[in-house]
Amino acid sequence: MPDLTLHAIAKMIDHSLLHPTMTDAQLDAGCALARRYDVATVCVKPYYVPRAAELLQGSDVLVCSVIGFPHGNSHTAIKVAETLLAIREGAKEIDMVANAGRVLGGNWDYVEDDIRQVNEACLGRGAILKVIFETDFLQSAQIITLCETCTKLGVAFVKTSTGYGFVKQPNGDYNYRGATEANLKLMRAHCPPSIQIKAAGGVRTLDDLLKVRALGVTRIGATATETIIEEARRRGIPAGR
Numbered sequence: 001m002p003d004l005t006l007h008a009i010a011k012m013i014d015h016s017l018l019h020p021t022m023t024d025a026q027l028d029a030g031c032a033l034a035r036r037y038d039v040a041t042v043c044v045k046p047y048y049v050p051r052a053a054e055l056l057q058g059s060d061v062l063v064c065s066v067i068g069f070p071h072g073n074s075h076t077a078i079k080v081a082e083t084l085l086a087i088r089e090g091a092k093e094i095d096m097v098a099n100a101g102r103v104l105g106g107n108w109d110y111v112e113d114d115i116r117q118v119n120e121a122c123l124g125r126g127a128i129l130k131v132i133f134e135t136d137f138l139q140s141a142q143i144i145t146l147c148e149t150c151t152k153l154g155v156a157f158v159k160t161s162t163g164y165g166f167v168k169q170p171n172g173d174y175n176y177r178g179a180t181e182a183n184l185k186l187m188r189a190h191c192p193p194s195i196q197i198k199a200a201g202g203v204r205t206l207d208d209l210l211k212v213r214a215l216g217v218t219r220i221g222a223t224a225t226e227t228i229i230e231e232a233r234r235r236g237i238p239a240g241r
Contacts, residue, residue: 005240009232012209012218013039014064014093014198015225016163017048024051031055037229041093043221045069046086053090064093064130067118070164072097072134076114083121094122095198097132097162103142112149119155130157130198130219134165135183136176143183147190154194157219158187161201178202179212179220188216206231 015034017027027048034042035056041064044052052063065086068074074082083094096118102110115131122129133146150158160183166174178201187197199212200221206228209220222228 005238006229006232007038007240009206009209009237010038010229011040012213012220013037013225013228014041014043014095014200014219014221015039016043016200016221016223018043018045018066018069018163019223024048027051028055033226034061035059037225039225040219043095046082049086049089049091062092063090064095065091066162067094067096068099069095069097070162072099072132073101076117079114080117080121083118083127084125087122087125087127091127093128093130093156094118095130095132095159097134098146100134100137100165103133103138103146108145108149111146112153115149115155116153119153128156130159131155132159132162132200133187134162135160135180136165136167136178136201140186143186144190147187147195151191151195157196157198158191159198159200159221160184160187161221163201163221165201176201179217181211181215184212184215184217204228206235 017030031042031052039061041062042052043064046065049063049065067082068079119129131150160179165176169175179199196218197216198219199217203220203222204224209228
């Protein structure tokens with residue numbers, strides 16, 4: 001893979017700082033790590049966008065804000081307002097959660113309008129939109145229809161998961177699968193090349209990153225940024241630019 005460099009790997013990563021218990025001190029440290037490794041973005045809670053923008057000023061690391069996180073159940077008007085505020089405060093990328101209940105209920109007019117309004121808010125202000133499907137909740141047919149909807153609307157990315165889409169397992173525990181190979185292949189097959197794929201949920205190692213990259217993924221959401229990049233360095237992958 002001659003194009004594989006540390007820089008290319010870093011620019012695949014949205015460094016995720018979304019756990020509900022994270023303090024501002026931990027978020028500050030996460031932004032410092034993201035800046036040190038020169039990742040694509042930090043993906044942060046909406047209230048933290050101004051601070052992240054301040055800490056990352058002058059770097060090539062962008063600020064990404066989640067919207068309607070983690071379950072996508074806010075009114076569309078609230079999602080739009082949250083998007084506009086995040087962009088005004090410094091976000092350049094928006095990760096919006098689709099309304100899973102409306103997807104599961106087959107209310108596709110609502111789902112399309114929900115995504116359309118947020119995408120228009122982004123495009124009108126120089127930001128891009130990633131639409132989170134929460135694939136653990138969905139069947140293949142619903143994932144395909146979401147891909148078709150996002151294609152029609154011309155969003156920048158479709159994304160598998162929030163990392164918080166827990167589903168009750170047969171043993172009674174709640175867990176999630178996240179970015180599975182089957183769903184990534186399905187999303188790539190049903191989106192044109194103009195729409196990029198973000199894998200989130202369970203991408204924790206360099207080998208995980210390389211595996212999803214081979215499936216056509218161009219961005220991942222990760223908390224294990226340092227582990228991934230340091231492993232790439234240990235393997236002798238060149239720095240690049």
